[in-house]
Amino acid sequence: MARRPGRRRGLWAIALLVLGVTLAAGPLAYMFARFAPVKQFSENMLPTIPVGSALAMEKDHGEVRHGDVITYDPAEWGFDGPFVGRVVALGGDHIAYAAGDRALTLNGKPLDEPYVRDGDPGAGGVSFAVSVPHGRMFVLGDNRGNSADSRFHGSHHQGTLPVSAVTGVDSGMHEESPLMVVLGLLMLAGVCLLPASVGLGIASLVARRRRPVEVHGPVWGATRVDAP
Numbered sequence: 001m002a003r004r005p006g007r008r009r010g011l012w013a014i015a016l017l018v019l020g021v022t023l024a025a026g027p028l029a030y031m032f033a034r035f036a037p038v039k040q041f042s043e044n045m046l047p048t049i050p051v052g053s054a055l056a057m058e059k060d061h062g063e064v065r066h067g068d069v070i071t072y073d074p075a076e077w078g079f080d081g082p083f084v085g086r087v088v089a090l091g092g093d094h095i096a097y098a099a100g101d102r103a104l105t106l107n108g109k110p111l112d113e114p115y116v117r118d119g120d121p122g123a124g125g126v127s128f129a130v131s132v133p134h135g136r137m138f139v140l141g142d143n144r145g146n147s148a149d150s151r152f153h154g155s156h157h158q159g160t161l162p163v164s165a166v167t168g169v170d171s172g173m174h175e176e177s178p179l180m181v182v183l184g185l186l187m188l189a190g191v192c193l194l195p196a197s198v199g200l201g202i203a204s205l206v207a208r209r210r211r212p213v214e215v216h217g218p219v220w221g222a223t224r225v226d227a228p
Contacts, residue, residue, distance in 0.1 A: 007204070025190070027183035066089070068087045086140055137162075
């Protein structure tokens with residue numbers, strides 16, 4: 001049985017099209033399934049998170065830990081979120097600060113916070129002493145002098161929020177992180193394969209249209225020559 005002209009090109013075109021779409025769309029689907037993009041518009045997390053930064057927050061974050069940068073729903077405080085902040089204390093902890101102290105204390109010990117702006121964890125001058133109930137958390141911004149955080153909502157469970165208010169945990173991913181680079185390269189490869197698949201598809205169609213017409217039976221007007 002004769003092979004149809006352009007058939008091999010057609011098969012390659014289909015294969016490259018499927019591969020290209022998978023490589024181009026797969027990383028996007030993975031990112032949206034695992035992460036929630038968040039734009040930081042406030043100065044409350046300076047210098048850790050500059051204004052205008054895009055964050056990739058993990059949706060399935062598992063257990064919330066001390067020091068996590070999170071997005072959270074501040075509905076208990078009467079605001080619409082999400083807000084961005086840092087978890088400094090969790091259920092069972094005692095967190096405190098007295099104006100003039102050099103550091104906050106967590107369970108009676110000075111809390112090391114190298115991330116706070118200007119190295120001043122008590123900026124704002126708000127004193128507090130909170131025993132965090134189980135299942136709740138105490139959240140502060142890294143820019144303590146400009147952050148409407150747990151310190152200013154003491155009338156609501158001493159400023160604490162339920163851990164269930166967490167909507168995402170900062171994955172630490174950015175444009176130069178290895179995973180982002182790999183996903184970007186895969187997407188680029190997929191986009192490059194799409195034109196190649198279209199080109200092969202067009203070549204396959206052209207080859208089929210140029211297929212010579214097979215002649216069956218006698219051709220009118222032809223001269224018959226008998227063998228001697």
